[in-house]
Every structure is written in C-alpha cells, then in structure tokens.
Amino acid sequence: MILAMTGSNPAILNEITAIVGPAYVATGAEAARWSQDWPGLTQWSPLAVVRPATTGEVAAVVRLANARRVPIVPVSGNTNLVKGTVADSALMLSLDRMSAIREIRAEARVAVVEAGVILATLHAAAAEQDLIFPLSFGARGSAMVGGVLSTNAGGSNVLRYGTTRDLCLGLEVVTPTGDVMNLMSALHKNNSGYDLRHLMIGAEGTLGIITAAVLKLFPRPKAYATAMVAVPSVGVALRLLNRLQDETGGAVEAFEYMPRSFLAALLQRFPQMRPPFEKAHDVNVLVELGARAPRDVTPDAAGAVPICAHLEAVLAGFYDEGLILDAVVAQSEAQRAEIWARREASAQILRVRKPVVENDIAVATDRMEELIARIESVSKALDPNIENTGVAHLGDGNLHYVGWPSREDPALCRAVQEAVEREVIALGGSFSAEHGIGLSKLPAMAEHKDPAALAMMRAIKAAVDPNGIMNPGKLIPDQ
Amino acid sequence: MILAMTGSNPAILNEITAIVGPAYVATGAEAARWSQDWPGLTQWSPLAVVRPATTGEVAAVVRLANARRVPIVPVSGNTNLVKGTVADSALMLSLDRMSAIREIRAEARVAVVEAGVILATLHAAAAEQDLIFPLSFGARGSAMVGGVLSTNAGGSNVLRYGTTRDLCLGLEVVTPTGDVMNLMSALHKNNSGYDLRHLMIGAEGTLGIITAAVLKLFPRPKAYATAMVAVPSVGVALRLLNRLQDETGGAVEAFEYMPRSFLAALLQRFPQMRPPFEKAHDVNVLVELGARAPRDVTPDAAGAVPICAHLEAVLAGFYDEGLILDAVVAQSEAQRAEIWARREASAQILRVRKPVVENDIAVATDRMEELIARIESVSKALDPNIENTGVAHLGDGNLHYVGWPSREDPALCRAVQEAVEREVIALGGSFSAEHGIGLSKLPAMAEHKDPAALAMMRAIKAAVDPNGIMNPGKLIPDQ
Numbered sequence: 001m002i003l004a005m006t007g008s009n010p011a012i013l014n015e016i017t018a019i020v021g022p023a024y025v026a027t028g029a030e031a032a033r034w035s036q037d038w039p040g041l042t043q044w045s046p047l048a049v050v051r052p053a054t055t056g057e058v059a060a061v062v063r064l065a066n067a068r069r070v071p072i073v074p075v076s077g078n079t080n081l082v083k084g085t086v087a088d089s090a091l092m093l094s095l096d097r098m099s100a101i102r103e104i105r106a107e108a109r110v111a112v113v114e115a116g117v118i119l120a121t122l123h124a125a126a127a128e129q130d131l132i133f134p135l136s137f138g139a140r141g142s143a144m145v146g147g148v149l150s151t152n153a154g155g156s157n158v159l160r161y162g163t164t165r166d167l168c169l170g171l172e173v174v175t176p177t178g179d180v181m182n183l184m185s186a187l188h189k190n191n192s193g194y195d196l197r198h199l200m201i202g203a204e205g206t207l208g209i210i211t212a213a214v215l216k217l218f219p220r221p222k223a224y225a226t227a228m229v230a231v232p233s234v235g236v237a238l239r240l241l242n243r244l245q246d247e248t249g250g251a252v253e254a255f256e257y258m259p260r261s262f263l264a265a266l267l268q269r270f271p272q273m274r275p276p277f278e279k280a281h282d283v284n285v286l287v288e289l290g291a292r293a294p295r296d297v298t299p300d301a302a303g304a305v306p307i308c309a310h311l312e313a314v315l316a317g318f319y320d321e322g323l324i325l326d327a328v329v330a331q332s333e334a335q336r337a338e339i340w341a342r343r344e345a346s347a348q349i350l351r352v353r354k355p356v357v358e359n360d361i362a363v364a365t366d367r368m369e370e371l372i373a374r375i376e377s378v379s380k381a382l383d384p385n386i387e388n389t390g391v392a393h394l395g396d397g398n399l400h401y402v403g404w405p406s407r408e409d410p411a412l413c414r415a416v417q418e419a420v421e422r423e424v425i426a427l428g429g430s431f432s433a434e435h436g437i438g439l440s441k442l443p444a445m446a447e448h449k450d451p452a453a454l455a456m457m458r459a460i461k462a463a464v465d466p467n468g469i470m471n472p473g474k475l476i477p478d479q
Numbered sequence: 480m481i482l483a484m485t486g487s488n489p490a491i492l493n494e495i496t497a498i499v500g501p502a503y504v505a506t507g508a509e510a511a512r513w514s515q516d517w518p519g520l521t522q523w524s525p526l527a528v529v530r531p532a533t534t535g536e537v538a539a540v541v542r543l544a545n546a547r548r549v550p551i552v553p554v555s556g557n558t559n560l561v562k563g564t565v566a567d568s569a570l571m572l573s574l575d576r577m578s579a580i581r582e583i584r585a586e587a588r589v590a591v592v593e594a595g596v597i598l599a600t601l602h603a604a605a606a607e608q609d610l611i612f613p614l615s616f617g618a619r620g621s622a623m624v625g626g627v628l629s630t631n632a633g634g635s636n637v638l639r640y641g642t643t644r645d646l647c648l649g650l651e652v653v654t655p656t657g658d659v660m661n662l663m664s665a666l667h668k669n670n671s672g673y674d675l676r677h678l679m680i681g682a683e684g685t686l687g688i689i690t691a692a693v694l695k696l697f698p699r700p701k702a703y704a705t706a707m708v709a710v711p712s713v714g715v716a717l718r719l720l721n722r723l724q725d726e727t728g729g730a731v732e733a734f735e736y737m738p739r740s741f742l743a744a745l746l747q748r749f750p751q752m753r754p755p756f757e758k759a760h761d762v763n764v765l766v767e768l769g770a771r772a773p774r775d776v777t778p779d780a781a782g783a784v785p786i787c788a789h790l791e792a793v794l795a796g797f798y799d800e801g802l803i804l805d806a807v808v809a810q811s812e813a814q815r816a817e818i819w820a821r822r823e824a825s826a827q828i829l830r831v832r833k834p835v836v837e838n839d840i841a842v843a844t845d846r847m848e849e850l851i852a853r854i855e856s857v858s859k860a861l862d863p864n865i866e867n868t869g870v871a872h873l874g875d876g877n878l879h880y881v882g883w884p885s886r887e888d889p890a891l892c893r894a895v896q897e898a899v900e901r902e903v904i905a906l907g908g909s910f911s912a913e914h915g916i917g918l919s920k921l922p923a924m925a926e927h928k929d930p931a932a933l934a935m936m937r938a939i940k941a942a943v944d945p946n947g948i949m950n951p952g953k954l955i956p957d958q
Contacts, residue, residue: 105843105845107721107845108843108844108845110843151670152670152674154668154670158667158668159667163667163668165674165677166645175931175935179930179931179934180931181929181931181932181935182929182931182932183929183932185907185908185909186843186907187841187842187843187876187908187909187912188637188638188642188841188875188876188877189633189637189642189841189872189875189876189877189909189912189913190841190909190911190912191630191631191633191681191909191911191912191913191914191915191916192909192910192911192916192920192924192928193681193916193924193928193932193933193936193954193955194678194681194682194686194935194936194939194954195631195644195677195678195680195681196932196935196936198644198674198677198678199673199674199677199678201674202670202672202673202674203673207673219724219725219729242586245698246698246771246772246773247772247773248772249728249730249770249771249772249775250698250771251728291728292725292728292729293725293726293727293728294725294726295789296728310774362666362667362668362669363666364584364587364589364665364666365587366584366586366587393668396667396668397666397667397668398667398668428664428665429664429666430664430666430668430669430670430671431671432669432670432671433666433668433669433670434668434670435670436670437670437671437672441671445671445672449671449672450660450661450662451658452654452658452659452660452661453660453661453662453672453675454672455658456654456660456673456675456943457672457673457675459942459943460673460939460942460943462942463938463939463941463942464935464938464939475672475673476672
C-alpha cells in the first residue's frame with residue numbers, strides 16, 4: 001500500500017522546515033542523491049528529503065507525518081540492494097547528520113553510536129582502542145549504522161561473530177507514532193518483556209526509525225593467517241572448515257567460496273589482477289584465521305608465527321590426503337590484501353554484465369554442495385547456455401548466486417530466479433539470507449514465507465504503525 | 480486481566496478429552512503436581528491440566544480455548560521462579576509428553592527437539608555425539624526446552640555462549656488463534672521479515688506456545704581448568720577476568736562470584752562441605768576455562784595439560800602483583816565437582832531462610848562493584864541489621880541478590896526490594912536479568928520499563944492474541 005499524497009504537502013514541508021531548519025529540507029535536484037538506489041537500477045521522486053540532527057527532531061517530524069498520514073522512508077547510507085528505500089512521493093528521512101559516536105567504553109567493550117555513523121568510521125574509532133567492531137562488507141565506506149541494523153546486515157565474518165543483531169545490545173527507536181523508545185542498555189542479560197530490539201532489527205524501517213544503538217566490540221586479533229586454497233569439491237571445502245575449527249578451537253574468521261567462473265570473470269574485468277594459482281581450479285576458498293591469545297601470536301625461535309604455522313600444518317595434512325589441489329598462504333600484509341581484493345571486487349563484476357539473475361540465498365552448510373548442483377541443473381533446463389557464477393560466505397551457508405542468461409528475456413530471468421528459490425526452499429533454506437526483502441523479494445515472501453508468520457507480521461505492523469506511514473509497501477506483501 | 484470462567488467449562492473439557500484422550504486431562508488431585516510453583520510458595524487451582532502429544536493436538540486445544548475464551552497457561556518443567564505459571568481457573572497446557580529429540584545433525588551442529596525435552600536429557604544426547612548444548616543451571620534435571628525458551632533462561636555459561644535466544648536457530652509455535660507457525664530453520668542467515676523467533680523467546684507464553692525448536696550445539700571442550708580464587712575486591716576480580724580472556728583468547732566458560740556471607744551460610748546448612756580456603760575471604764570467585772584446540776589439551780612431557788598450566792600462570796602473575804589472597808586449582812574431576820557443588824547449592828540456601836528479599840538483577844560488568852556497595856548502603860539504611868548475601872554470574876553482570884531482614888515485615892521487604900531496583904536502574908541496569916517477569920515483577924515493569932516499550936508490548940499482545948487467552952495477566956502490567 002502506497003499512501004496517496006494530499007493537498008496538504010506544501011503545508012507539511014513548511015512545518016518540517018520549522019523543525020529542522022531550511023538548510024536540511026531538500027527537494028527536486030537537491031534530493032537527487034537520495035533519489036536512486038546504489039546500483040543505479042531504480043529511480044524515484046521523493047516529496048522531500050529531511051535531515052534531522054537529533055532524536056527529538058526525528059520524533060517531531062514523525063509525529064507530524066503520522067498526524068498528516070504522510071509516508072516516511074528512512075535512509076542512511078542508501079547502499080541497500082533490494083529497493084528498500086524506494087520513496088515515490090514519500091518523505092525521505094535521512095539519518096546522515098546523526099553521526100556522533102557518543103561513547104566508547106573500552107572496559108565494557110561497547111560503543112554507543114548514532115544511526116548516521118558510517119561503518120568504516122566506527123571501525124576506525126574501535127581500532128584506536130585496540131578493539132574491533134567485526135561486521136564488515138564491501139560497502140563499509142558508505143553504509144551507516146541505522147541501515148546496517150534495519151537490514152540486519154551480514155558479511156564475511158558472520159561465522160565467527162554473528163550477524164548485526166548478534167552485535168547489538170541496545171537501541172533507541174522513534175516509533176511510528178513519534179514516541180522515543182529507549183532500549184539503550186549495555187547488558188548481556190535483560191529479561192524484561194518482549195525483545196523489541198530484535199523486532200526492530202531487520203524490520204527495514206517498517207516499524208520505526210532506529211536513531212542510536214549500543215554495539216558490542218571485541219579484542220582485535222593480534223595476527224591473521226590468510227590463504228587461498230583450491231580443493232576438489234565444496235564438500236571437501238566444508239571438511240577443511242570443520243578441521244580448521246577443531247584444530248584451532250574456532251579461530252576461523254572468514255571462509256569464502258569463489259568458483260572458477262567467478263575468477264575468470266574477475267580477470268577479464270581487471271586484467272591487471274594476478275590469478276591466485278597458475279592453473280585454474282573449480283573450487284577456490286579464501287581462508288582466514290584470527291588469533292587473539294599471545295601464545296598463538298608470538299613468533300617462535302625461527303620467527304614463525306604460531307597461528308600461521310598452524311594453518312600451514314592443517315593444509316599440509318589435507319595435501320597429504322590428496323584433498324588439496326593448490327594453496328597459497330599470505331606471507332605479508334600486502335599478500336593478504338591481494339587475496340581479499342579478489343573477493344571484494346565481486347560487486348563490480350557480478351552486477352555489471354546484463355542480463356543478470358541474482359539471488360542472495362542460504363542453506364545449512366551441509367547442504368550447500370547439493371544446492372549448487374541443483375541450481376546448475378534447473379537453470380540449464382531453462383536456458384542451456386546460461387552461465388552460472390557467484391560467491392559464497394561458505395562458512396555460514398550464504399550463496400550470492402549470479403546467472404547470466406544467454407538472451408535478454410525478463411520472463412526467462414524470472415523463471416530462473418523462481419526455480420532457484422524453489423530448490424532453496426526444498427533444501428530447508430531461505431530465499432533471503434542477508435540483503436532483506438525491500439520491494440525486490442515481495443513475490444518470494446508471498447510464495448514461500450510461512451502463512452502464519454505472514455499473518456502475524458501483518459498484525460504487528462497494523463498494531464505498531466496504525467496509519468501505515470513507515471516505509472509502506474516494503475517487506476510485507478499485500479494480501 | 481484474568482478472564483472469567485463461564486458455565487461452558489464442563490463442555491470444553493469434554494471436547495478437549497476428545498482431542499487428547501481421557502488419560503491426558505487431569506483435574507482436582509490429579510492436577511496437584513502442576514498446582515504450585517517450584518519453591519512451593521504459591522498454590523493455585525487450574526480448571527484442568529491437558530497434556531497433548533503432538534503439535535496438532537496443541538493447535539486443536541488452543542483453537543477450542545480461543546473460540547470459548549478460556550485462558551491457557553503453558554507449562555513444561557514448572558521450575559519458574561517468578562510465578563509465571565500461576566493458573567487459577569485456567570487450562571494448563573503441559574508440554575511434558577512432547578519429549579522427542581527429533582534429530583541431531585552432528586555435521587551441522589544442530590538438535591531438533593520438542594518442547595518437553597528435559598534439559599539434562601538434551602545434554603546427554605549431545606554428549607553421545609561429542610557435542611554440548613552449553614546452557615545449564617541448577618534445575619537442568621527438570622526444566623524443559625519449552626520453558627527454557629519461553630523465559631530465555633541464562634545460567635553460568637552465558638559469558639561464553641550467550642543466553643537461550645543466542646542458542647536457538649528455529650522455532651515451531653502454536654499461535655493464540657491455534658495456527659501452527661513453522662520457523663524451524665537451521666540457518667545462520669535468514670533475513671525474511673520480522674524476527675518472530677526472538678519475539679516468542681522470552682515472551683513467557685503470552686504470545687503463543689513453543690512446541691519445538693532447532694538448537695545450536697558446540698564441540699565439547701576437551702579439557703577444563705577450574706579454580707577457586709580469593710581476591711581483594713570485585714574490581715580486582717574483573718581485572719582477573721579480562722586478563723584471563725586476553726591470555727586465552729576468550730576461553731573463560733564461567734566466572735562466578737560468591738561472597739563470604741554466602742560461603743558462611745553454605746557451611747552452616749551443609750556442615751559436611753569443606754570450606755574452599757583455610758581462612759574466610761570477602762570476595763571468592765569460581766573460574767573455569769574450557770579448551771577445545773588439541774594444543775591446549777595434549778599433556779606436555781611433564782604431564783601438564785596446557786590449559787591448566789595457562790590458568791596457573793595467570794594466577795601466579797596476579798599473586799606476584801599482590802592481587803590474589805588465595806587460590807585452589809582443581810587437580811581432578813572430583814575436585815572440580817566439589818568446587819561446583821558449592822556454587823550449585825545456592826538454591827537450597829538462599830531461599831530457605833525467612834524473611835527474605837530476592838532480586839535477579841543485571842548491570843554492565845564494570846558497574847557491579849558500585850552496585851554491590853550501593854545495595855549494602857540502601858538496605859542498611861532501611862534495616863541496620865539486614866544481612867546481605869547472594870551469588871553472581873560476574874562474567875555477564877548478573878547478581879542474584881538475597882537479603883535477610885532482621886524482622887518479619889512485608890512492608891520492609893518491599894521497601895528493600897524497591898530500593899535495590901532503584902540503584903540498578905540508576906546504574907543503567909535491568910530489574911530482571913534472567914528469571915523474567917511472571918506475576919512477581921509486574922510492579923517493577925510498571926515502574927521502570929520504558930513507557931513507549933510498554934505501549935508497544937501492549938499493542939503487540941492485543942494484535943497477536945486478540946482474545947487475551949495466552950497466559951493472561953503475566954509479563955505486561957495492567958494500564
């Protein structure tokens with residue numbers, strides 16, 4: 001449901017200007033940078049973009065919009081990939097001016113931050129205290145905490161640290177009726193009623209606007225051991241993951257899958273990059289261990305860092321069993337950066353070539369090999385010349401599938417997309433792993449989400465946002 | 480709000496009997512074991528206790544009760560401490576017959592279990608696969624998974640593994656209208672709408688009945704290092720915790736505080752127990768490290784297990800700095816059991832003596848020392864002869880405060896309770912850490928919970944349970 005705009009719009013803009021000041025209400029050309037999504041695939045025309053500076057200003061704007069029944073679309077870094085900030089004729093509420101890191105309590109290992117803090121800025125602030133905020137992904141230079149929380153962002157370190165919701169202890173939220181809800185605790189145990197924090201995280205702005213948060217920080221790993229490894233199959237890759245976890249007591253920070261097709265596309269797009277191995281292999285994995293304990297970090301008499309020696313020993317064992325085809329262990333920070341650069345170039349490769357079918361999907365790790373085989377089979381049945389590729393956060397079962405059909409045909413693209421989703425569901429997986437629903441995945445929500453869960457989501461949405469002003473039309477499909 | 484019973488009760492019992500069979504509807508004396516809470520402090524008279532065997536039977540009973548507006552109080556192990564299962568004139572729905580461990584997938588490290596599985600039974604089943612379900616507490620021999628989830632139980636291992644909600648990947652829930660909601664995924668990433676799993680966990684049965692769950696399992700630590708340590712202050716204890724975490728890379732499994740007063744009461748009640756030290760100390764801590772990596776477990780040439788040597792080295796360093804008054808490291812499994820037995824006797828000590836003021840509270844770890852000092856001060860101001868004691872999960876900031884006032888005076892008890900709660904709130908803490916709200920903590924919810932959060936909880940309750948049949952009167956205070 002998109003609310004109809006009424007003749008009262010100019011009046012509400014005057015009132016909003018009175019709240020935030022004229023410099024912070026953008027319309028027309030001034031609003032251009034908020035009027036399309038990050039990949040540039042979708043454009044829209046917001047009524048205006050309002051940029052409050054405080055939680056009080058956010059609440060005042062929301063109260064006004066709620067009274068006037070004007071829809072609000074919250075936005076922070078605008079790096080969403082599922083059309084979560086499409087805002088035709090709606091008021092966009094940008095959190096970018098609320099960018100204060102209010103406090104870092106190193107002893108308690110928490111950061112208290114506002115919604116407009118850029119993820120990379122938080123990384124830098126934590127590093128000054130020799131701590132990390134472990135969530136990271138390609139868009140870290142522009143994604144902001146508010147959007148990260150509202151979409152429950154994932155990334156490459158989830159297997160060790162969890163998704164965004166696992167890293168959040170407290171929240172401040174402006175409700176759809178313009179009240180400020182203070183859940184800003186820094187507690188590890190707090191059983192005092194429904195967990196509204198987890199309800200708000202991942203709600204994509206449909207239940208309120210996150211304005212601030214208390215986030216967990218962690219000790220910085222004192223050394224990393226990073227390698228590219230080629231193995232005979234995805235199944236063997238998972239055996240390697242489990243072996244590494246067992247041998248190190250759970251020190252695996254990242255375990256990223258790159259198929260031969262991905263590396264070929266990478267080298268075609270960036271000819272200056274070096275291939276990881278002389279010979280191309282089907283199944284390539286980026287492995288990274290992180291060591292925190294001094295005894296895993298302190299070099300031995302020969303100058304070897306124990307965590308690196310450990311990784312090499314596990315790889316040597318697999319090699320002796322004939323389970324490794326090739327491996328390169330980073331010997332310097334520059335080599336580590338080169339290994340990561342291949343993985344992080346994915347956004348510039350996978351979205352460029354058209355036509356394209358993309359899907360962000362998840363299964364339990366022990367079903368990933370079967371999923372990849374089934375995708376190959378069902379997509380080729382629809383288009384024998386389709387090229388399949390992608391990358392995967394293999395350690396947590398999250399595949400970013402990309403298919404390049406052999407012809408421009410929207411019906412074919414849709415058919416491939418839906419066939420892939422059916423296989424995911426058949427394997428007990430999710431049709432949306434970490435990118436969320438927005439507008440893009442509403443059809444999948446309607447088809448695959450448990451009906452009782454959909455009914456409960458609709459009941460909660462109607463109860464919390466009775467006038468339906470918060471990011472209307474997103475996340476929950478119409479009945 | 481407690482719903483009034485109507486003349487249709489005998490009729491509904493006939494209908495329920497038709498669903499579950501006559502052997503599984505208990506009334507009168509047969510219902511006695513469900514008619515009081517675990518400490519025996521509160522009694523009630525349920526309309527009947529119904530014991531369905533399947534999710535389908537649960538749904539059929541709930542549909543009937545919803546149609547007839549008969550309140551339902553779900554119950555599993557009935558070890559709740561906050562009057563969460565008081566059920567006067569209500570239908571108690573016991574999950575005890577739904578006790579199947581449906582599946583253990585060792586590779587994916589998940590257990591699929593029904594709500595009536597006893598926690599200790601799950602522990603044993605996981606152990607057969609050399610895995611653990613890490614949640615544990617004194618009542619593990621009778622507490623069941625359904626109640627553990629509904630109350631988001633905590634315990635002694637939260638600092639390493641999180642609370643119950645952190646250990647749950649999927650849920651099956653019968654909603655208040657009798658629909659079955661299937662959220663039984665085993666996924667680590669799943670952003671497909673509101674996180675209804677986290678809404679149900681900790682809702683104390685007021686939003687539906689949890690019938691099954693997918694729970695995380697972990698590799699079994701291959702060796703433990705356990706010690707009792709006496710230190711000069713709670714602040715020093717926290718420095719020791721942080722040092723141990725830094726030195727071991729986060730291997731602390733438990734860090735439990737026992738004050739002198741607790742150990743004195745323990746030895747008075749159980750004279751056959753040995754005191755931990757020759758001399759009594761004010762601040763005593765149970766420390767346990769768990770090692771998973773082979774190199775922390777494999778004995779060296781001299782027969783020493785590295786994780787134990789590690790603990791002894793950290794303790795020796797603190798001793799050299801004058802920060803340890805006394806320490807005993809367990810040299811055998813029997814000595815480890817003796818150390819834990821002191822801690823686990825707490826339930827038999829703290830609740831026995833009357834009059835008693837109890838409070839389950841939490842603050843950030845760096846504020847615990849201040850909290851304990853303030854409690855001493857405000858309680859003594861109300862009753863100069865009150866004796867304060869308790870135990871704490873110090874590693875996660877959770878204090879089980881117990882005060883023994885010098886006279887039987889309900890008004891005094893209430894005044895102490897409220898004074899303690901005010902100090903907790905002033906320090907940014909929670910008036911309910913891990914036991915939940917039930918009926919016992921409704922006054923604290925009304926006084927201290929954020930008003931916007933209370934309003935949202937009421938809106939959600941009304942939307943999800945429109946007839947107010949699910950565990951009415953619990954968790955949310957009347958307006």
